[in-house]
Amino acid sequence: MSILDQIAQAVLxxxxxxxxxxxxxxxxxxxxxxxxxxDGLLKGMNEVGRRFREGEYFIPEVLVAAxxxxxxxxxxxxxLVRAGVRPEWxxxxxxxxxxxxDIGKNLVATMLEGAGFEVLxxxxxxxxxxxxAACRQRPVHVVGLSALLTTTMPMxxxxxxxxxxxxxxxxxxIVGGAPVSQAFADKIGAAGYGPDAATGAEVAKxxxxxxxx
Amino acid sequence: xNRSDYLALAAGGLRMPLGAHxxxxxxxxxxxxxxxxxxxxxxxxxxxxxxRTPLAIPLMDLTVERNVVLELLGVPPAERxxxxxxxxxxxxxxxxxxxxxxxQLGPRLQASCEAVRYIARQxxxxxxxxxxxxxxxxxxxxxxxxxxxxxxxxxxxxxENPQVALLEKTLELATRVVLASVTQQITAGAEAMxxxxxxxxxxxISPRQLAAGADLLERLVLAPQRRIRALLDEARxxxxxHCCAELTAQFLQAFVGLHPxxxxxxxxxxxxxxxxxxxxxxxxxxxxxxxxxxxxEACPLEAVIEQTRRLIRQMRAxxxxxxxxxxxxxxxVPGAHDTICRKVDAFMTATxx
Numbered sequence: 131m132s133i134l135d136q137i138a139q140a141v142l143x144x145x146x147x148x149x150x151x152x153x154x155x156x157x158x159x160x161x162x163x164x165x166x167x168x169d170g171l172l173k174g175m176n177e178v179g180r181r182f183r184e185g186e187y188f189i190p191e192v193l194v195a196a197x198x199x200x201x202x203x204x205x206x207x208x209x210l211v212r213a214g215v216r217p218e219w220x221x222x223x224x225x226x227x228x229x230x231x232d233i234g235k236n237l238v239a240t241m242l243e244g245a246g247f248e249v250l251x252x253x254x255x256x257x258x259x260x261x262x263a264a265c266r267q268r269p270v271h272v273v274g275l276s277a278l279l280t281t282t283m284p285m286x287x288x289x290x291x292x293x294x295x296x297x298x299x300x301x302x303x304i305v306g307g308a309p310v311s312q313a314f315a316d317k318i319g320a321a322g323y324g325p326d327a328a329t330g331a332e333v334a335k336x337x338x339x340x341x342x343x
Numbered sequence: 344x345n346r347s348d349y350l351a352l353a354a355g356g357l358r359m360p361l362g363a364h365x366x367x368x369x370x371x372x373x374x375x376x377x378x379x380x381x382x383x384x385x386x387x388x389x390x391x392x393x394x395r396t397p398l399a400i401p402l403m404d405l406t407v408e409r410n411v412v413l414e415l416l417g418v419p420p421a422e423r424x425x426x427x428x429x430x431x432x433x434x435x436x437x438x439x440x441x442x443x444x445x446x447q448l449g450p451r452l453q454a455s456c457e458a459v460r461y462i463a464r465q466x467x468x469x470x471x472x473x474x475x476x477x478x479x480x481x482x483x484x485x486x487x488x489x490x491x492x493x494x495x496x497x498x499x500x501x502x503e504n505p506q507v508a509l510l511e512k513t514l515e516l517a518t519r520v521v522l523a524s525v526t527q528q529i530t531a532g533a534e535a536m537x538x539x540x541x542x543x544x545x546x547x548i549s550p551r552q553l554a555a556g557a558d559l560l561e562r563l564v565l566a567p568q569r570r571i572r573a574l575l576d577e578a579r580x581x582x583x584x585h586c587c588a589e590l591t592a593q594f595l596q597a598f599v600g601l602h603p604x605x606x607x608x609x610x611x612x613x614x615x616x617x618x619x620x621x622x623x624x625x626x627x628x629x630x631x632x633x634x635x636x637x638x639x640e641a642c643p644l645e646a647v648i649e650q651t652r653r654l655i656r657q658m659r660a661x662x663x664x665x666x667x668x669x670x671x672x673x674x675x676v677p678g679a680h681d682t683i684c685r686k687v688d689a690f691m692t693a694t695x696x
Contacts (some may be wrong), residue, residue, distance in 0.1 A: 190493045190549040192661070197490060230424060233546060235488070255424065280637050280676045312638030 131138075134170040137202060141174025142171075144194030163209035171202050174277035175244030179328045190235060192327070203212060203243075215327035217248035219338045222264045222301075223274035224252035226285035228260035231278035234307055234327065238274055241331035258285075258292035265293065270301045271341065272334045277307040287311075294319075303335045306330045344398075344469045344534055346604045346624060350525065350589040352397070353626045353664035359396040360633065360669040360687045366390040367402060368675035378450050379403065380457020384465070387458055391468050394691060398535075399468040401458060403672035405475045405539060407451045409483050412520050414449055415439055427486035431512045440519035452524060463532025471583070472528030476540030477567035480517035482547060485510065489547055494560050496552035518567040525574055535581035535604065538571060540564065543595070543598070544588020551592050560597045568601055583607060583628075589670040595620050610634075610670040614654065618663035625665045629656075633669040636686040637679040647686045651693040 131139070133156045140149040149171070149249050156166045178195040181187035187195075210216075221242050232254050239249045250264055261273060273293065277283045286305050293300040303330030305314075315323035322337055324330020367373045367386050376382045383402065391399045413423045415436050445453065445610065455473070463470040475483075482488035491510040501508035502560060523688060525536055543564045552559060560649040568584075575582050582685050584598055589610030599621055608614065610632035621627060635642040673687060 137426050152513035186551075187548045188549050188551065190496075191551060193489050194493050253425075280634055280674045280679075284639070285679055307636070309634040311635065311638055314638050317638075317640065 133161070134173070137166065137170030137211070138174035138177065139169055141195050141198045141202065143196050145202045146194070146198045148268040149198040150205045153205045156188060157205070157209060163206050163213055164215045165341050167203070167206055167210065167215070171199050171206070172244055172246065175199050175240075177322045179241055179244055179331070183326070183328045189233065189239060192237060192240060196236075196243070199240075199244070217246055219268060219271040219335075220248045220250065220271050221247045221272045221274055221334060222261060223276070224256035225254040225276045225278075226282055226289055227255055227257045229277050229279055229282035229287055230254045231276070231307075234278065235274075235276040235295065237304060237327035238276065238324065238330045241327045242274070242334060245331045246336050247331075249336065250333060258289040261289055265297055265301060266318065271338045273301050273303045274324075274330065274334065275303060275305045277305075282308045282341065283307070283309055283314065290319050302341070303336055304330060304333050304337070344581070349581065349604050349626050350624065350664050353666050357396060358667040358691050359391075359398065359400075360691070361400055361403060361672045362394055362669075362687060363387050363390045363400065364672050365675045365680070365684060365687070366393065368680065377404070378454050380454040381461050384458035384461025388462060388466050388468060391607040392439040394687075397467075397469050398471060399440040399462040399466065400537060400564075401455060401473040403473060403537075403539060404451070404455075405479065405483070407449075407455060408475050408480050408520050410449050411443070411447070412440075412480070412484060412516060413450055414447065415443075428484050428509065428513055429461070429486050431509050433602040434512075436576075437516055437519060440484045440516055440523065443523040443527075447592040448524075448527060452527070452688060456527050457532050459528050459533050463534075467595065469534055470529070470532045471535045471537055472525065472533035472580075473539065474524045474528070474565075474571075474622065476523050476538050476543065477510070477514055477518040477521050477571075478547075478563050479542040479634055480521060481510070481514045481563075482542045484513050484517065488542075492547055492559060492563065493552070495562070496549060496557035498507065498612070500558070507548050514563065514567060518570060521567075522574060524572060525571055528559075529574070529578045529580055532579060535583055536571070536575055537583045537585060537607075538568070540568070541586060541588050543586050543594060544590050545594075546588060546692075548594075550591045550593065553591075565597055565600060572601055574679045579649040581605075581626050587630075592620060599625065605666070607668075608670075614665065615657035615661045615663075616660045618658070618665075621663065623658075624642055627658070628666045630670045631668070631690055633671065633673045633683075633687070636673065637665050642686070644686060644689055647689045648693045652695045654696045 137152045242249050275286045304322035305320045306324040312323045322333040387399050459470045492505040495507050499507050501511045548559050554579040581604040583605040584603035585607040
């Protein structure tokens with residue numbers, strides 16, 4: 131098994147110790163950092179996403195795989211910066227104001243990173259102003275809103291309205307969470323809806339590709 | 344009221360939502376009501392009477408026992424919403440949790456107990472208490488519960504892994520606080536205890552690890568639940584076990600092992616299929632998708648009526664004791680309260696041949 135396949139396997143197995151060690155080994159063997167990222171870490175996460183969609187992996191497997199990927203990515207980061215390799219897109223994500231649930235949001239953040247996004251995670255209970263502020267600090271290509279409670283879902287509409295009122299070029303917004311539906315997303319003016327974390331990341335990527343074209 | 348009475352309610356075709364949140368939010372000052380035991384009890388009573396059930400199911404508030412823990416740990420109120428344990432604070436809190444006094448319960452839990460007392464003394468309804476389950480309380484206290492549980496599932500022990508050590512200590516603390524809450528609500532007159540364990544599902548516990556032999560269900564769910572069960576048995580208090588999470592059959596079989604009087608499940612389950620795994624003296628409750636009731640697009644009124652009829656027919660066909668109801672607490676959503684209530688009324692009254 132090549133070193134890159136071993137890295138992918140370590141991510142797949144959620145091995146937070148082995149993934150960074152193998153990443154360092156790959157760098158020591160002079161493999162380009164971008165290749166280690168794409169064909170090692172992200173390849174592993176993509177397979178994790180596939181297994182999650184197929185019902186072979188569950189949320190715990192995805193989250194520990196993400197931890198392994200992040201541990202490997204931390205070793206890669208200075209090399210990527212030196213090589214001028216940056217994620218093509220930036221996503222801002224958060225759970226809306228009044229809601230403290232974060233598992234779904236964390237899962238989507240993981241899948242977005244696996245899809246090649248840089249993710250700014252604003253956390254939970256995020257007021258609309260904070261989303262706006264994050265979008266003003268740097269170019270943001272997509273905003274992800276999460277809510278787990280029907281009582282906090284209305285804040286999604288408030289947040290979207292605030293983004294549209296406050297920004298000249300508001301980024302598209304995708305929404306998700308247990309009580310959220312496509313119909314609700316359409317009603318509140320969201321650009322996309324993710325019924326699950328993997329689909330949410332795919333929708334985000336499609337929106338960004340559509341924006342590029 | 345005992346198990347046979349609940350079976351009789353099921354046989355009589357009882358339907359009821361977990362509707363206290365809806366009725367609470369018809370008050371002008373719900374935040375004040377939840378701190379006033381008598382008013383809270385009146386809301387619970389009104390809910391039971393509106394939905395024509397003898398069971399006074401309390402307001403589902405899974406923050407109550409968490410606040411008791413955080414008070415015990417000395418976390419300032421302003422920091423409690425986002426506070427998580429990242430290291431164990433020492434075993435003093437375990438001793439304190441084992442002997443909680445009334446004044447340490449905090450205003451919310453005190454009000455909940457007073458509400459139970461109101462029901463028991465002032466109404467002819469069945470007083471029911473409600474607690475969060477120990478595992479669900481634990482995951483709300485830890486910064487990274489899923490990783491800790493996964494590490495546990497890999498066979499790591501507390502003496503060799505700090506995450507597992509913190510998980511086990513926190514679970515013990517959570518269990519003791521939950522037991523204290525149960526005790527106080529039984530003292531107030533509760534004849535049944537609604538135990539909410541939404542963390543006992545596939546979002547937190549990997550079915551893959553279970554299939555590989557990990558004893559996570561036993562260690563993290565059943566062992567603490569059996570301590571609650573023992574307390575309830577001693578007080579002749581019935582167990583209503585609630586888990587609205589995504590599950591597999593293995594989870595369901597574990598819950599059945601607790602032999603609850605009522606087993607309340609979420610909308611992801613097909614109750615008529617689950618009935619095959621549940622003893623005939625355990626009433627199944629649920630499980631209409633009430634979290635979608637806010638939206639006429641996602642869940643039209645006609646669909647609610649059709650789902651109600653289908654569920655009742657399917658449960659009649661398998662012949663398992665069943666009370667039709669909501670998958671979880673039906674929340675009042677600003678701007679959609681009337682829409683939600685209409686659909687609850689619809690499932691309460693839908694006729695079935």
